[in-house]
Amino acid sequence: MKKKLFYTLIFAIAAFSAVAQNKYTYPFQNPSLAIEKRVNDLLSKLTLQEKVSQMLNSTPAIERLGIPPYDWWNECLHGVARTSYHTTSYPQAIGMAATFDVKAMITMGDYTSDEGRAIHNESLRKKDYSRYTGLTYWTPNINIFRDPRWGRGQETYGEDPYLTGSLAKSFVEGLQGNNPKYLKAAACAKHYAIHSGPESSRHTFDVNITEHDLWDIYLKAFRELVVDAKVAGVMCAYNAYAGQPCCGSDKLMVNILRNQWHFTGYVTSDCGAIDDFYKTHKMFPDAESSATDAVLHGTDVECGNHTYKTLIQAVKDDKLTEKDIDISLKRLFTIRFRLGMFDPVSMVKYAQIPITDLESKPHQEHALKMAREAIVLIRNVNNTLPLNKNIKHIAVLGPNADNANTQLGNYNGQPSVVTTVLQGIKDKVKNAEVFYSRATDFVSTKPQDFSKLIDSIKNADVIIYVGGISPRLEGEEMKVSQPGFSGGDRTTIALPTVQTDFMKALKATGKPIVFVMMTGSAIAINWEEENIPGIINAWYGGEAAGTAVADVLFGDYNPAGRLPVTFYKSDSDLPSFDDYSMQNRTYRYFKGVPLYPFGFGMSYTNFTYGKLKLSKTKIGKNESVNAEVTVTNSGKIAGDEVVQLYITHLKAGTDVPLYSLKGFKRVHIGAGTSEKVRFNISPEMLKLVNENGESVLDSGDIKISVSGSLPSERSIELGAAKPAEAILSIK
Numbered sequence: 001m002k003k004k005l006f007y008t009l010i011f012a013i014a015a016f017s018a019v020a021q022n023k024y025t026y027p028f029q030n031p032s033l034a035i036e037k038r039v040n041d042l043l044s045k046l047t048l049q050e051k052v053s054q055m056l057n058s059t060p061a062i063e064r065l066g067i068p069p070y071d072w073w074n075e076c077l078h079g080v081a082r083t084s085y086h087t088t089s090y091p092q093a094i095g096m097a098a099t100f101d102v103k104a105m106i107t108m109g110d111y112t113s114d115e116g117r118a119i120h121n122e123s124l125r126k127k128d129y130s131r132y133t134g135l136t137y138w139t140p141n142i143n144i145f146r147d148p149r150w151g152r153g154q155e156t157y158g159e160d161p162y163l164t165g166s167l168a169k170s171f172v173e174g175l176q177g178n179n180p181k182y183l184k185a186a187a188c189a190k191h192y193a194i195h196s197g198p199e200s201s202r203h204t205f206d207v208n209i210t211e212h213d214l215w216d217i218y219l220k221a222f223r224e225l226v227v228d229a230k231v232a233g234v235m236c237a238y239n240a241y242a243g244q245p246c247c248g249s250d251k252l253m254v255n256i257l258r259n260q261w262h263f264t265g266y267v268t269s270d271c272g273a274i275d276d277f278y279k280t281h282k283m284f285p286d287a288e289s290s291a292t293d294a295v296l297h298g299t300d301v302e303c304g305n306h307t308y309k310t311l312i313q314a315v316k317d318d319k320l321t322e323k324d325i326d327i328s329l330k331r332l333f334t335i336r337f338r339l340g341m342f343d344p345v346s347m348v349k350y351a352q353i354p355i356t357d358l359e360s361k362p363h364q365e366h367a368l369k370m371a372r373e374a375i376v377l378i379r380n381v382n383n384t385l386p387l388n389k390n391i392k393h394i395a396v397l398g399p400n401a402d403n404a405n406t407q408l409g410n411y412n413g414q415p416s417v418v419t420t421v422l423q424g425i426k427d428k429v430k431n432a433e434v435f436y437s438r439a440t441d442f443v444s445t446k447p448q449d450f451s452k453l454i455d456s457i458k459n460a461d462v463i464i465y466v467g468g469i470s471p472r473l474e475g476e477e478m479k480v481s482q483p484g485f486s487g488g489d490r491t492t493i494a495l496p497t498v499q500t501d502f503m504k505a506l507k508a509t510g511k512p513i514v515f516v517m518m519t520g521s522a523i524a525i526n527w528e529e530e531n532i533p534g535i536i537n538a539w540y541g542g543e544a545a546g547t548a549v550a551d552v553l554f555g556d557y558n559p560a561g562r563l564p565v566t567f568y569k570s571d572s573d574l575p576s577f578d579d580y581s582m583q584n585r586t587y588r589y590f591k592g593v594p595l596y597p598f599g600f601g602m603s604y605t606n607f608t609y610g611k612l613k614l615s616k617t618k619i620g621k622n623e624s625v626n627a628e629v630t631v632t633n634s635g636k637i638a639g640d641e642v643v644q645l646y647i648t649h650l651k652a653g654t655d656v657p658l659y660s661l662k663g664f665k666r667v668h669i670g671a672g673t674s675e676k677v678r679f680n681i682s683p684e685m686l687k688l689v690n691e692n693g694e695s696v697l698d699s700g701d702i703k704i705s706v707s708g709s710l711p712s713e714r715s716i717e718l719g720a721a722k723p724a725e726a727i728l729s730i731k
Contacts, residue, residue, distance in 0.1 A: 025066075026041060026042075026045065026065065027041040028041040028042040028045075028342070029066070029342060031342075031343040031344065031347055035334060035337045035338065036334075038337055038342070039329075039330050039333045039334055039337060040330075042065070042067075042333055043326055043329055043330065043333070045065060046062070046065075046329070048312055048315060048322055048325070049312060050062055051322070051325050051326070051329050052308060052309065052311045052312050052325065054329060054332060054333075055295075055300065055301055055302060055308050055311070055325070055328055055329070055332070056301070056302055056304065056305060056308055056309070057071060057072045057073045057268065057271075057301055057302065057303045057304070058071045058072075058073070058131065058305065059071070059072070061129075068129055069129040070129060070134060070336070070341075071129065071130065071131045071132075071133070071134050072134060072136045072268060072301055072303075073131050073132070073134070073136075073138065073271075073303060074116070074131070074132050074133070074134045074135070074136055074137050074138065075132070075137060075138060075139060075411050076112050076113075076116060076137040076139050076175070076185075077092075077093055077139050077140070077141065077155055077409075077410075077411035077412070078090040078091060078092055078093055078095075078096060078108075078409065078411070078412065078542060079112055079115070079367075079412070079413045079415075079542070080112060080115045080116050080119060080413050081132070081411050081412050081413045082131075082132045082411075082413070083119055083132045083133070083413060085119050085122075085355075085358055086358060086359055086413075086414060086415055086416040087115050087119075087358055087359065087413035087414070087415060088111065088112075088115060088358075088359050088360075088363040088364060088366075088367050088413070088415060088543065089367065089408055089412055089413050089414075089415045089418070089542040089543040090108055090112075090366070090367050090370050090371075090542045090543075091367075091370050091371050091374045091409075091539055091540065091541045091542040091545070092154050092155070092409030092410070092412075092471075092520055092539055092540035092541075092542070093140065093141065093154065093155050093156060093157060093409075094145070094153065094154045094155070094156060094157070094158060094520050094521070094539055094540075094564060094565070095370075095371070095374035095409075095538075095539030095540060095541055095542070096108065096157070096167065096370060096374060097156070097157035097158045097163060097164075097167055097564035098373075098374045098375075098376055098537075098539060098561040098562055098563065098564050098601075099370055099373035099374050099561060099666070100163070100561075100562050100564075100642045100644075100664050100666050101370075101373055101666045102166055102167060102170040103170070104366070104369065104370055104373065105167050105170035105171045105174065106170045106171070106173055106174040107174060107366055108171065108174060108366060108370060109170065109171040109172065109173065109174025109175035109176075109187075110174040110175070110177075110184075111174075111362065111363045111366055112174075112175060112185075113174070113175045113176070113177065113184045113185040113350075114353055114357045114360075114363070115357060115358050115359075115363070116135060116137065116185050117135070117184065117185065117350050117351070117353040117357075118353045118354060118355050118356075118357040118358055119133060119355070119358070120133055120134065120135050121345075121351055121352070121353060121354070121355070122355040135183075135185045135186060135339050135341075136185075136186045136188065136232070136233060136335065136339075137175065137185055137186065137187055137188060138188045138190060138233070138235055138268065139171075139175075139187060139188060139190075139411075140157070140168045140171055140172070140187065140189065140190070141155040141156050141190055141191065142156065142157065142164050142165070142168045142189055142190070142221040142222060142225065143156055143190075143191055143195050143196045144156070144159060144160075144161060144164065144196060144217055144218060144221070144586075145157075145158050145159045145196065145521075145564075145565055146159060146196050146217075146580070146582065146585050146586060147196065147197060147574060147575075147577055147585070148490070148493050148521045148522040148523075148565065148566075148568065148574070149197065149198075149489050149490040149491070149492075149493065149521075149574070149577050150196050150197030150198070150199075150489060150521070150577075151197070151199055151474035151475045151476065151478065151487075151488035151489045151490065151520075151521075152196075152197065152199070152475065152476050152488070153196065153197075153474075153520065153521050153565075154409060154410065154471065154474065154475070154520025154521060154540065155410065155411060155520075156196075157221075157564060158564025158565050158598075159564065159565045159566060159585075159586040159587065159598065160564065160586070160587070160588070160598065160661050161216075161217055161220035161221050162220070162660070162661045162662060163564060163661060163664070164220075164221040165220055165221040165223075165224035165225070166224075166664075168189070168221055168224065168225055168229070169224050169225060169228060169229040171187070172187040172189075172225055172229040172231050173229060175187045176230075176231075176232060177350070179349075179350070181338075182338060182339065182340045182348055182349075182350060183232060183335070183338045183339050183340075184350050185339075186232035186233055186265075186335055186338075186339060187225075187229075187231050187232055187233065188231065188232065188233035188234060188235050188268065189221075189222055189225040189226065189231050189233070189234050189235070190234070190235035190237075190270070191235055191236070191237035191238070191246075191270055192222055192234050192235060192236050192237055192246060192252060192257070192267075193218055193219060193222060193236075193237060193241065193246060193252055194207045194209060194214070194218045194237070194239070194241055194246075194580060195237035195238070195239055195246070197489055197577065198487075198489050198577050198578060199476065199477045199478070199487050199488040199489050200477075200486070200487045200489070201578065202237075202238045202239055202477070203238050203239075203272075203276045203280040203281075204239075204276075204280050204281065205239050205240070205578065206239070206240040206241070206242075206243060206281075207239055207240070207241050207242075207580050208241075208242060208580075209580050209581065210581070210655075210691070211691065211692055211693030212655045212689050212690065212691050212692075212693060213580070213581060213582045214693055215689050215693035215694075215695070216582070216655070216657075216689035216693075217582050219256070222234070223261060226257065226261045226263050226265075227261050227262075230265075231265065232265045232266070232335055232338075233265050233266050233267065233268060233335070234257065234263065234265065234266075234267045234268075235267070235268050235269070235270055236249075236252070236253065236267055236268075236269055236270065236273065236299055237270055237273070238270050238272075238273045238276055240281055240283070243283075244283070245273070245276060245277050245281050245283060245293075245294075246273075247267075247269045247270075247273050247274060247277075247294050247297065247299045248277065248283075248290075248293045248294050248297045248299070249297065250297070253267070253297040253298045253299070254297060254298065257298070258298055264331070264334075265331065265335065266300045266301060266328075266331040266332050266334075266335050267298055267299050267300050267301070267331075268299070268300065268301035268302075268303055269294065269299050269301065269302050269303050269304070270303060271303035271304060272303070272304050273303070273304075274290055274291060274294050274299070274302045274304060274307040274308065275287075275290075275304060275306065275307055277290035277293065277294065277307075278290045286310075287306065287307045287310045288310040288311075288313055288314050288317070288319065289314075289319065290307055291307045291308050291310050291311050291314060292311070292314045292319040292320050294307075294308075295308075295311065295320060295324060295325065295328060296320055296324060298327075298328075299328075300328035300329075300331050300332055301328075301332065311325065359415065359416055364543070364544070367542050367543050367544045368544035368547055368548060370542070371538075371541040371542055371544045371545050371547070371548035372548040372551055372552065372557045372559075373560065373561060373640070373666075374538070374539055374541060374548075374561050375536055375537065375538050375539075375541070375548060375549065375552050375557075375559045375561045376536065376537040376559065376561035376562060376563055376600075376601040376602075377535075377536050377552070377559040377561075377601060377602040377603065377604075378517075378529075378535040378536060378537055378596060378600075378601070378602065379528075379529060379532065379533070379534060379535040379602075380533070380534055380535075380602055380604075381533035381534070382533060384512055384514065384533040384534035385514065385534045385536075385552075385553065385555075385604070386552070386553060386554055386555030386604060387462060387514070387553050387554050387555070388554075389428070389429055389554050389555075391429065391432055391461045391462055392431075392432055392433060392461060393432065393433050393435070393459050393460050393461045394425065394429065394432050394433070394434050394435070394460060394461065394462055394463075394464065395434075395435045395436075395437075395457040395460035395462070395463045395464065396421065396422050396425055396434055396435070396436045396464050396466065397436070397437050397438075397439040397440075397453075397457075397463065397464070397465050397466070397502075397506075398438070398439055398440065398464075398465045398466035398467040398499075398516075399438055399439070399440060399441055399442050399466075399467060399470070400421070400466040400467055400468055400470070400516070400518045401420065401421050401422045401436060401438070401464075401465075401466035402420045402421070402422040402423070402436065402438070403420060403470070403518075404418035404420055405470070405471070405472065406468075406470045406471065406472075406518050406540060407420065407518070407540055407541055407542060407543070407545040407546070408471075408540065408542065408543070409471050409520065409540035409542075410471045410475045410476065415543040417543065418543045418546075419543065419544055419545070419546035419547045420545075420546040421464075421466045421516060421538075421545070421546045421549045421550070422434070422436050422466075422546070423546050424545075424546030424547045424548070424549055424550035424551075425464070425546075425549075425550050425553070427547070427550065428550040428551070428553075428554050428556075429554065435456065435457055435460065437453055437456070439453060439465070439502060440467070440498050440499055440502050441498065442467075442469060442470055442473060442482075442496055442498075442499075443473075443482045443483050443484060443485070443496040443497075443498060444496070444497075444498035445483060448498055448501065448502070450501075450502055450505040454505055454506070454508075454509060457509070457511075458509070460511060461511070461512075462511065462512045462513075462514065463506050463509070463511050463512070463513045463514070464513075464514045464516060464553065465499075465502070465503060465506060465513060465514070465515050465516065466516040466518065466549075467495070467499045467503075467515065467516075467517065467518070468495075468499075468516075468517040468518040468519040468523065469496070469518070469519050469520070469521075469523070470518075471520060471540060473485045473490075474488060474489070474490060474520055474521060475488045476488055483496070483497075484496055489577070490521065492571050493521075493522060493523060493524045493568060493570070493571055493574070494523070494524045494570070494571070495523050495524065495525050495528070500525075500527050500528065503515065503527075503528060503531075503532060504527070504531075507531055507532070512533065512534070513532050513533065513534070514532075514533075514534035514535070514536070514553065515528055515532045515534065515535045515536075516536055516538055516549055516553075517535065517536065517537045517538065518537075518538050518539065518540060518541070518545075519537065519539065519540075520539065520540055521565070522563075522565050522566060522567040522568060523567070524567070524568060524569055524570055524571075524595060525567075525595070526569055526570070526595065529595060536549070536552060536553075536559065537561070537563075555604065558603055558604045558605060558637055558638065558639035558640070559601070559602070559603060559604070560601060560603055560639060560640035560641065560642060560666070561601050562599050562600065562601040562642045562644075562709070563596055563597070563598055563599060563600050563601060564598070565586075565598065566586060566587050566590060566594045566596075566597060566598045567594055567595045567596035567597075568590075568592075568594055568595060569592075569593070569594065569595045573590070573592050573594075583654070586598070587599070587658070587659060587710055588657035588658060588659060588660060589657060589658065590658075591658070593714055594714060596718065597709060597710040597712055597714050597715050597718075598661075598710050599642075599644050599661070599708075599709045599710045599715075600709040600710065600715055600718060600720060601642070601708075601709070602718075602719060602720075603635075603639050603640075603641070604635070604637055604639065605633055605634075605635030605636065605637050605638070605639045605671065606633070606634045606635040606721070607631055607632065607633055607634070607635075607639075607641045607669070607708055607721050608631070608632045608634050608721055608722075609629055609630075609631055609632075609706060609707060609708075609721055609722065609723060609724040610629055610630035610631070610632065610674075610724060611629070611630075611724060612627060612628075612629050612704060612705075612706055612724035612725055612726040613627070613628045613629070613726075614626070614627055614704065614726050614728060615627075615628075616728075617726070617727065617728060617729060618728075618729045618730075618731055619728065619729075619730060619731065620730075620731050621683060621697045621699075621730060621731070622683055623683065624680055624681060624682050624683065625680075625681045625728060626678060626679070626680055626681070627645065627678065627679045627680075627681055627704060627706065627726075628676055628677070628678045628679075629643070629676070629677055629706045629724045630674050630675070630676050630677075631643060631667070631669060631674060631675050631676075631677055632669075632673070632674040633669040633670060633671055633672065633673055633674070634672070635671060635672075636671050636672075637671050638668065638669065638670045638671050639668070639669065640666055640667065640668050640669075641666075641667055641669055641708055642664060642665075642666050642708060643664065643665050643666075643667060643677045643706060643707075643708065644661060644663070644664045644706070644707060644708065644709070644710075645661070645662050645663035645664065645679050645681075645704070645705070645706050646659045646660060646661055646662065646704075646705045646706075646707075646710070646711055647659075647660050647662050647681075647685070647686065647702050647703065647704055647705075648660070648702065648703040648705065649688060649700065649702055650700065650701045650702065650703055650727075651698075651700050655688075655689070655690075655691065656688060659705075659710060659711065659712075662679075662681065662685045663679045663681075663685075665677055665679075677706070679706070681704070681728075683697060686702060686728075686730065697730060698730070699730050699731060700729075700730055701727050701728070701729050701730075702727070702728045702729075702730065703725060703726075703727055703728075704725065704726050704727075704728055705723045705724070705725045706723060706724045706725075707720065707721060707722070707723030707724065708720055708721050709721075711723035711725070
């Protein structure tokens with residue numbers, strides 16, 4: 001009887017399965033099948049022409065199979081971008097890097113994909129398949145910000161490979177979600193690789209660097225995303241490397257990405273990069289040979305609309321086979337299946353996110369949180385800041401004081417409301433009389449007479465000048481030619497002269513002055529450092545930047561942002577812009593004295609560091625060690641401290657970094673209280689990259705430093721706490 005019941009149950013399940021499968025015209029439509037089987041079934045039904053059409057970023061529908069159109073191109077650098085919907089705008093990437101907050105990055109990625117999914121779901125409902133409605137986001141930009149003149153450096157997480165990898169990994173984890181079957185959205189690590197300006201030559205330059213710099217600097221964050229974060233996509237760069245376009249590089253695309261790192265996701269070209277193979281790099285005679293080379297090197301999508309169309313003829317000419325095309329198609333459709341694009345909405349929880357999630361209250365609150373956390377207090381002589389809320393007369397001046405466009409950076413969305421600094425101050429001190437004037441342009445070629453304006457603010461109790469630069473001056477391949485700026489890049493790192501001249505005129509009034517700087521890159525403000533008592537860097541802070549700045553100015557938020565880049569004193573500190581060697585670049589190799597060091601930032605309270613305790617002072621090459629330090633808030637108000645761990649190998653060598661960031665934690669410490677902060681230091685963290693690009697750990701002494709800034713003499717001179725240090729010996 002039991003055996004009969006068992007067989008009856010088996011037959012019932014089989015029958016149910018058969019009925020279920022009969023609901024689908026084709027096996028690839030059946031969500032109960034493995035993705036690999038579904039993809040193989042779909043490919044078996046496509047013609048060569050249909051396959052090639054799916055390898056452009058804008059793909060047409062395949063109506064006979066029920067495959068809708070899809071555009072791979074979408075952006076979410078600091079919130080969903082370039083859409084017709086209003087979306088939450090977080091600080092520009094360089095500002096988010098200044099938070100040194102991995103948890104906030106995870107949340108930001110999660111909230112961003114909420115909004116991306118909401119737009120995608122609503123677009124499907126409306127049968128809108130246009131660009132910027134898809135779920136494949138070409139973010140984050142993890143190129144190293146090696147030179148402050150690069151206009152796109154604002155899109156990165158700064159100059160340090162460890163910080164970049166840590167923050168990018170957190171963002172990708174938040175964006176892609178943790179569902180075992182479905183991707184919430186697909187992130188893309190760009191621009192692979194060795195790509196950071198100049199913008200004017202990005203389509204032509206051929207980078208040749210040492211194996212040390214390649215592995216020590218340029219590839220570290222990419223490896224973090226590919227190997228550890230399992231990023232879904234990679235974008236190959238415009239430039240060439242070692243005589244081959246990046247999208248057709250034997251070393252980058254085949255040997256490293258696919259063979260060493262075992263990347264199984266998809267690769268897209270940067271937009272027009274395959275055209276560059278033969279048009280600007282001139283390494284191939286025509287479009288057909290260029291497209292062939294890119295595909296054989298693993299570039300699956302051409303962002304473009306021309307070169308990959310020649311793949312049909314390339315197959316006919318035996319330059320590659322249809323099976324070569326299939327390799328790319330499998331990767332591409334695997335991503336789309338993992339995004340749940342061919343499954344019922346009821347099966348994919350992400351497909352149920354409603355349009356009402358756009359600009360939700362938690363998202364807006366998080367934009368404000370990150371804008372606050374990003375603000376770096378650079379200078380505060382005689383406790384100029386915070387300002388007293390009972391001030392009666394305030395002059396708010398400058399080209400960024402009431403400039404929403406600056407705050408939103410580039411690759412940005414359009415929120416419903418952007419609070420400028422002017423509005424934030426008015427909201428904060430409602431009983432004060434606030435005088436506003438743009439006062440100056442960002443740059444000027446003519447001498448300015450400020451006397452009339454100075455006379456207008458003679459009753460001001462405090463002057464707040466909101467200047468800096470703008471994403472309309474620095475950015476991607478821009479048609480800009482003004483003093484200090486060219487084609488999207490900067491020709492000097494100095495603050496434009498007209499702004500310094502104006503602040504000199506303001507100083508002559510004898511009134512307290514606060515300089516609020518907005519920028520996406522390091523600015524040399526030497527005169528201001530000597531003469532302006534209060535300076536904060538607000539970056540391009542997103543929709544809530546004005547509220548965040550006002551909170552800091554008037555003491556409702558205690559700033560704790562840290563610089564993710566070195567602020568140099570002058571252009572003479574910098575090597576040639578087109579020199580990709582890391583010698584004398586970034587805090588790791590710069591031998592001069594910076595204006596403001598990497599990792600620097602002040603607070604309205606004071607922190608002190610106790611003795612650094614190591615669980616062992618001598619270890620073998622395969623051993624880990626624990627580090628612990630007690631951090632005390634010795635001031636009168638609570639605040640965050642960004643505790644940073646650096647290592648210094650006490651050995652000579654041109655390729656040995658002066659310092660290397662290997663850990664950081666943002667912790668909140670109450671007034672008069674202490675926190676124990678712990679780090680685990682693994683053998684991998686102690687390794688150096690040798691001249692062959694290999695990570696090795698030699699015997700010798702290593703200095704471990706834990707502090708709230710780069711543990712340098714300049715940091716201490718500027719007011720940073722003395723670091724806690726200990727020597728670790730490697731046997």
